[in-house]
Amino acid sequence: MKPCELCELSEYTQHYCRYIHPFRFSILDCDSCDTPMAVLGEHRAAPTDFERQFMVEALSMVARFRYGEGRFVIDGIMRQIPDHCHLHARPLADWAR
């Protein structure tokens, strides 16, 4: 089995922040989508409600800076790495603006 990419949190993509407290997670640009994403600091699929809410808040702040208020959606679907919790902030398509 190859190592989990999200656990390695490769340093070559841009990082926005790295939380230590109240739990570990990072916000960085996704390598494949080139959008900001929040990645839980532990290898597990399901965040608690609190963790999810906290990550959505922090990710939204970064996404507002990058795309503008109301111009993005938080996408919790884990297509490529289904066993490690992460959330993408995706820009809305031009036609939706």
Ligand SMILES: [Zn+2]
């Ligand atoms: Zn992992």
Ligand SMILES: [Zn+2]
């Ligand atoms: Zn991605």
